[in-house]
Amino acid sequence: xxxxxxxxxxFRLGSVGFILDLSFVVEIREQVVDLLDSTYRxxxxxxxxxxxxxxTWVPAIDPAIRFDLxxxxxxxxKTALILTSxxxxxxxxxxxxxxxxxxxxxxxxxxxxxxxxxxSDYYAQIDLLDNEPLVRFEPERxxxxxxxxx
Amino acid sequence: xxxFGLFRGGGIDxxxxxxxxxxxxxxxxxxxxxxxxxxxxxxxxxDGQLIPQLDLAKILPxxxxxxxxxxxxxxxxxxxxxxxxxxxxxxxxxxxENGAVTALxxxxxxxxxxxxxxxxxxxFKILDIDCLAIGLIQESW
Numbered sequence: 001x002x003x004x005x006x007x008x009x010x011f012r013l014g015s016v017g018f019i020l021d022l023s024f025v026v027e028i029r030e031q032v033v034d035l036l037d038s039t040y041r042x043x044x045x046x047x048x049x050x051x052x053x054x055x056t057w058v059p060a061i062d063p064a065i066r067f068d069l070x071x072x073x074x075x076x077x078k079t080a081l082i083l084t085s086x087x088x089x090x091x092x093x094x095x096x097x098x099x100x101x102x103x104x105x106x107x108x109x110x111x112x113x114x115x116x117x118x119x120s121d122y123y124a125q126i127d128l129l130d131n132e133p134l135v136r137f138e139p140e141r142x143x144x145x146x147x148x149x150x
Numbered sequence: 151x152x153x154f155g156l157f158r159g160g161g162i163d164x165x166x167x168x169x170x171x172x173x174x175x176x177x178x179x180x181x182x183x184x185x186x187x188x189x190x191x192x193x194x195x196x197d198g199q200l201i202p203q204l205d206l207a208k209i210l211p212x213x214x215x216x217x218x219x220x221x222x223x224x225x226x227x228x229x230x231x232x233x234x235x236x237x238x239x240x241x242x243x244x245x246x247e248n249g250a251v252t253a254l255x256x257x258x259x260x261x262x263x264x265x266x267x268x269x270x271x272x273x274f275k276i277l278d279i280d281c282l283a284i285g286l287i288q289e290s291w
Contacts (some may be wrong), residue, residue, distance in 0.1 A: 013184075108197075
């Protein structure tokens with residue numbers, strides 16, 4: 001388990017890079033076109049459909065909506081990161097799962113005070129990887145009791 | 151003696167009071183982050199620190215700046231921390247007495263611009279760095 005915690009998944013939404021603890025990731029599905037049913041939607045909660053994961057429907061959430069990021073990819077071309085949470089599994093739709101990186105390669109970087117208030121509802125921490133700032137993704141802000149309440 | 155750093159970015163000439171000028175970096179990449187204030191184009195990384203890069207098109211409405219990589223990043227110090235301004239060209243550091251400082255024409259006030267510096271037949275908008283920083287925090291754009 002210690003090894004998993006020490007590794008991070010790097011994914012992209014448009015040009016923006018994000019970091020996710022690998023401990024949250026159950027599986028990565030690169031082909032979702034036949035798995036996604038977009039008739040189940042709750043856009044206020046960021047839910048853009050239901051995804052068939054091992055014969056169970058799990059909510060599929062597009063974080064680009066909440067982050068207000070544009071993407072050239074249609075939903076059907078996205079990659080699904082199946083994540084675990086206390087409320088059960090859910091699918092995070094991203095443009096690309098880029099790589100798994102050792103946590104030691106990341107350099108924590110303080111958010112400038114002048115920007116902190118503007119982004120505080122969405123993320124709190126940035127890490128640098130090869131001098132590129134990556135947003136530390138916090139799944140609980142997007143799914144589960146805390147995420148839905150915000 | 152009042153001195154200005156003079157720059158050109160996005161088709162606009164602008165001046166920064168010398169005491170606010172921290173550093174000029176060549177060609178640092180600007181990275182987009184989610185949910186930044188409207189007047190911020192992205193962030194640059196300098197010495198492991200994130201520095202917000204202001205969007206000239208939001209500050210100076212007639213700017214042609216398109217958030218592309220620029221030749222220089224001009225780092226300036228505000229009361230709220232360091233900010234970066236994109237520049238395509240540096241035009242030197244000039245003493246105020248070598249040109250003429252004028253107020254903006256009545257009815258042409260622009261948030262974050264305190265006046266104009268006329269130098270060698272060019273007009274440089276004088277940026278009020280603290281006003282820009284405070285406006286950024288207040289999301290006044």
